Amino acid sequence: MALRNAVAQAAVSVRYVVQRFSLALLVAAAIGVMLIGKADTVLLERARAAALDLAAPLLEALSRPVATINRLIADVEDLANLRAENARLREENARLVTWQSVARRMEVENAELRGLLNFKEGPQATFITARVVGDSGSAFVRSMLLNVGRSGGVTSGQAVVTGEGLIGRITEVGESWARVLLLSDLSFRLPVLVERSREPAILTGDNSQLPRLAMTQSLAGIQVGDRIVTSGHGGSFPVGIPVGVVSSVGEGGVRVKPLGDVLRVEFVRVVDYGITGLVTGPAPPPEVYGPPAPPPRAAATKAR
Amino acid sequence: MGDFLQQLDRWLYAALPGTLVAFLILLTLAPVRLPEVLAVAPLLPLMAVYHFCLFRAEALPAWLLFGLGILFDLLQGGPGTPVGVSALQFLLVRQAILGNQKYLVEVSFTFIWFGYAVLSAVAVALSWCAVSLLMWRFIDPQPAVFQYVVSLFLYPIFGWLIGRGRGRDPLNAPDPRVPGSRP
Numbered sequence: 263m264a265l266r267n268a269v270a271q272a273a274v275s276v277r278y279v280v281q282r283f284s285l286a287l288l289v290a291a292a293i294g295v296m297l298i299g300k301a302d303t304v305l306l307e308r309a310r311a312a313a314l315d316l317a318a319p320l321l322e323a324l325s326r327p328v329a330t331i332n333r334l335i336a337d338v339e340d341l342a343n344l345r346a347e348n349a350r351l352r353e354e355n356a357r358l359v360t361w362q363s364v365a366r367r368m369e370v371e372n373a374e375l376r377g378l379l380n381f382k383e384g385p386q387a388t389f390i391t392a393r394v395v396g397d398s399g400s401a402f403v404r405s406m407l408l409n410v411g412r413s414g415g416v417t418s419g420q421a422v423v424t425g426e427g428l429i430g431r432i433t434e435v436g437e438s439w440a441r442v443l444l445l446s447d448l449s450f451r452l453p454v455l456v457e458r459s460r461e462p463a464i465l466t467g468d469n470s471q472l473p474r475l476a477m478t479q480s481l482a483g484i485q486v487g488d489r490i491v492t493s494g495h496g497g498s499f500p501v502g503i504p505v506g507v508v509s510s511v512g513e514g515g516v517r518v519k520p521l522g523d524v525l526r527v528e529f530v531r532v533v534d535y536g537i538t539g540l541v542t543g544p545a546p547p548p549e550v551y552g553p554p555a556p557p558p559r560a561a562a563t564k565a566r
Numbered sequence: 567m568g569d570f571l572q573q574l575d576r577w578l579y580a581a582l583p584g585t586l587v588a589f590l591i592l593l594t595l596a597p598v599r600l601p602e603v604l605a606v607a608p609l610l611p612l613m614a615v616y617h618f619c620l621f622r623a624e625a626l627p628a629w630l631l632f633g634l635g636i637l638f639d640l641l642q643g644g645p646g647t648p649v650g651v652s653a654l655q656f657l658l659v660r661q662a663i664l665g666n667q668k669y670l671v672e673v674s675f676t677f678i679w680f681g682y683a684v685l686s687a688v689a690v691a692l693s694w695c696a697v698s699l700l701m702w703r704f705i706d707p708q709p710a711v712f713q714y715v716v717s718l719f720l721y722p723i724f725g726w727l728i729g730r731g732r733g734r735d736p737l738n739a740p741d742p743r744v745p746g747s748r749p
Contacts, residue, residue, distance in 0.1 A: 288632045289657055295636065296650035300700055306649060313640035320592055328596045399594035399607040400642045401690075401710040402697045406597070434643065441643055448705065469706050528597075 311436050314407070318395070318439040322409050325395040329528055336526065387500045389531040390415055392440070402469060404444035406430070408530065411438045421492070421533040427504040427521030428452075428492060432532060442530070445473050445505070445520050453495035454505055459483045462493055465505065465518060472509055475516035484511055490518050500535050583618040583625040584634070586728075590614050591638045609717040611638060612689060613724050615656045616682050619663040620670065631656040648700045655689040662688075675725070682721050690714045 280287070299306040340347070375381075392414070396407030410416050412435050420432045422442045430444040431452070443450055450467035454475070461483055467473045475490070488508040494501035506518040590610040598607070611634070618626050635653025662685055663670065670681070690710050698705050 285628055285657060285661055288628050289654065292632065292635070292650040292653040292657065294650075295653070296648045296696065296700065299649040309649070310640050310643055313637060314643075317592065317595075317641055321595060324592060324596050328598055332598065394597045396595040396641075397597045397607065398642050398647070400647045401713045402693075402705060403642055403647050405643055407595070448701065448703075469709060 307434065311434065314434075314439055314441075315436050318407070318409070318436065321395045321407060321439075322393075325393065325409070332528065388534045390534055391529055391531050392416075393529055394527060395439070402448065404430075404447040404450075404467065404469065404524075405433075406442040406444065406524070406530075408440045408442060408532070409438065410532070411436045411440050413437055415534060416440045416532050420535070421499045421503060422530050423503060423533055424522040424524075424527050424530055426523060427506065428499075429520065429522035429524050429527070429530065431499075440532070444524055445522075446471060446524075452499075452505070453493045454490050455493040456484055456508075457489040457491050458485075459488075462495070463490075463516075465490065472517040472519055473506070474514075475508070475518055484508055484516055486511055500533060503533070580625055583614070583622055584630050587611050587614045587618070587626070587634050588637075591634065591641065594638075595641055607713070608720050609686060609690075609713060610724070611652070612655060612659065612686055613682070613717060613721055614728070616659050616663070616685060617725055617728055619660045620678065620681075623660065623664055626660065628657060628660060631660055648696055651693045651696050654696070655692060658692065659685050659689060675722075678725070679721060682725075683718055686714060686717060 390410055392408035392410040394406050395409045398405040408416070408422075416432055416435055418432050418435050421428055422430045422432060428445065430442040430447075430450070432440050433443040434441040445452070445465065445467055446469060447467045448469050450465070450473070452465040454463055454465045455461065456463065463475045465473050466476045475484070486508050490505045490508065492499045492501060492503040492505060504521050506520040508516055509519040510517045590613075594607045594610050615626065615631060632653045635651075635656045636649060638652040639647050639649040663681075670678075690713065694705065694707050694710050
């Protein structure tokens with residue numbers, strides 16, 4: 263009897279303590295989760311993937327009406343500057359027609375020269391088209407969610423482009439969703455080339471609209487208006503995807519204005535380059551030329 | 567049957583704030599392409615949390631806010647949202663309101679708005695500090711400030727919209743003296 267009373271009393275006092283300090287406990291838990299997330303990124307990625315697996319169908323359903331609303335907004339905006347846009351397009355069209363004839367001539371010439379040289383091309387890139395179903399919604403993250411995932415052939419590390427140019431890279435993949443880290447995100451790094459001078463550099467996002475060009479050998483060769491393209495270093499991106507245009511060169515470093523418009527985009531293309539580069543996990547085993555490899559069992563014992 | 571419907575009504579009413587916050591979290595993630603001014607999604611979940619903690623704190627218990635905050639951070643993804651920051655923001659807002667409840671009875675809307683301005687400023691500053699500390703580098707606070715300002719001016723519209731639903735409380739018996747009041 264006494265024992266039961268003691269247990270009951272303990273239960274009451276525990277309940278009191280929990281009620282009294284539930285807020286403090288939860289605050290401590292929130293801070294604890296933050297620190298755990300910093301320390302154990304694998305666990306965090308799993309939790310994120312599980313949460314997104316749950317939310318992806320809802321986001322997908324939500325994206326359709328949202329797309330309609332976006333189109334309405336865009337229509338209204340377009341109507342407002344229809345005339346100016348028309349004039350600009352006419353001018354651009356005239357210029358592009360000239361370029362088209364140049365490009366045709368060069369394409370033929372290029373093919374002939376390649377045939378002469380027996381030039382071996384890199385793997386051909388194929389594209390996976392995806393609908394944008396989510397943004398990050400945070401002030402400190404620049405990312406997007408796509409409605410295609412592992413089942414559609416998307417893997418982590420692939421480049422994501424719009425018609426104009428590169429917008430980011432796949433960082434997380436679920437069964438039917440994928441997250442794109444955009445160029446402007448804090449943690450985005452990309453090996454690039456200055457198209458005119460072929461000078462290598464690293465494009466680093468810093469949460470502003472204009473990512474920075476870092477690790478250039480010299481600033482002297484870079485001018486405002488220079489085009490920046492992917493260099494293909496690291497292996498996961500094809501060479502020469504247009505990334506942006508240098509918008510300012512100054513004390514604060516070189517700033518690049520991305521070509522791909524992420525504010526308006528509804529569909530994007532994921533570039534499947536056939537090879538997964540250094541960015542994603544372990545590379546496939548290297549091909550061995552020479553005598554045939556010993557049977558696996560012998561190799562295993564030898565290794566031991 | 568009537569009892570059941572009433573019961574259902576009560577349940578729905580009790581579940582409304584939590585559901586709404588969850589929906590707003592999804593809406594924040596939805597790719598709405600507003601004009602460039604609103605490139606950063608407004609702090610809709612925080613607005614809802616503030617609003618409901620003010621008027622119906624019992625429907626948003628601390629553990630629920632904790633869970634919703636964690637979910638929000640998980641869905642946002644990337645190193646820029648350490649998981650737990652939103653949970654911390656929500657809990658802070660709730661505690662700040664419950665701790666000062668006696669000053670918040672029958673106050674004007676301007677005062678409520680002012681309270682929102684102060685609390686959301688603290689919440690945004692908190693998340694900026696947490697992200698900067700955890701990443702150990704200076705982060706441009708401009709997008710966060712922008713988000714704050716946009717949300718500040720959206721709050722009156724938001725509060726008005728949600729406030730309309732608040733007039734109808736099934737836990738208070740329908741008042742037959744008021745014409746048009748529904749159960």
